[in-house]
Amino acid sequence: MLKTHRPPLDVVVVGAGVVGAACAYYAARAGLAVAVVDRGPVAGGTTGAGEGNLLVSDKEPGPELDLALLSTRLWRELAEDLGPAMEYEAKGGVVVASTAAGQQALRSFAAGQLAAGVEAEEVPAERLRELEPHLAPGLAGGFRYPQDAQVQPALAAAHLLREARRMGAELFTGESVIAVDRGPDGAVRGVRTDRRRLAAPAVVNAAGTWGGELAALAGVRLPVLPRRGFVLVTEPLPRLVRHKVYAADYVADVASGSAGLQTSAVVEGTPGGPVLIGASRERVGFDRTLSQEVLRRLAVQAAELFPVLAEVVVMRTYRGFRPYLPDHLPAVGEDPRVPGLHHACGHEGAGIGLAPATGLLISEQLTGKRPELDLAPFRADRFPAA
């Protein structure tokens, strides 16, 4: 028999990834009574398969960049409030171009970003190796983005939830949401899991790549699709890559809607020692099959950027599924079709970075404040009906 949760809740967050954790954290901090539900463990989905990129460098001016800039500020605050356990590193990013044409493309991209509040500094070819001594010779130049940063994503989700629970939030892991309850007026009244009923006037859909399924339980369409990515993990090394370093093609890959395989090297060191090597993108559903072709291309591209990596051992690899919406923007905010249903999903490969801004904006909406960014571009009903 289903248990009914006794103390009244203000909001149920579905999803214990980093976005759900940030929603719970900011809602609890705003004084709301919060429950978080996940069918798996904390950070068991895309969060646990990420690299922890907090990037502004790869975003063109627009609503996603506004979210990223807000998040940049919030991550800095969180790093102070939650302590060093999240492995937050304000290391900065370096984007490199292999040709003069590529460098010119970076220059015009950065010019637009500068106008939107991004800090970016051109790095001439001869200065690249001052920033990154192991970079390949012969690159045409690059740009340094001091606002780019990194966290260990699973730790970030766990510590946000720890803080949320300290402020009274409840966490139910290993419980699947099987229904979203709605009243006669169509507004949500809570959720049912396979173990209990959680009544609340608001439900946050932070189910990531599975956000479309949760939306369907609430009777609405949200076309979230999985976009697979692999990461290579090297043996522990001394700090030989200082920044987030990636090739200029990465920006084009992120913005592409192609279903085919795209790879571009994204390389970073970690406090633990291993170097992480991404990034691949392909739309192959939830296929978890190891692709040697993807791994080979990632390794080759990383070694082209950092020849020293050709000599080190790759210890393991992991894959995950980015929650992809057709226009590359997340769904953030209350669904105009279902009062009380708030979406916080579809962040694609930027979910770790965009989590705090998403959580803050959702909590502002939940408490009746005017969100500090316009949420109109993130409306969940912006896609044509199927």
Next chain:
Amino acid sequence: MTRRRTPAGLVEAAPGPAHHIEFDGRPVRALPGQSIAAALWADGVLAWRTTRVGGRPRGVFCGIGACFDCLATVDGRPNQRTCLVPAEPGTVVTTQEGHGRADLAV
């Protein structure tokens, strides 16, 4: 006469003649087919790496290639899993300090 109970004795193995590998500059006896870790254990050596942060001793933990605890520098290459690498005649094993890649640091 009591026979000593050894793994080889229990399975009635008849290995070929022993050879030697080198561990931190001294010879260590090894049998054909033994892993480096097995040869070191048989010699009474339990640790051949120090951890990156605390400098604590490490040797074999899982013994089957999964845990990456038994790393050592083998023939000049750091981070080799000694439970998987065969002890060939003349193999040179050195205790690894931390990640063993200090030469790459910048």
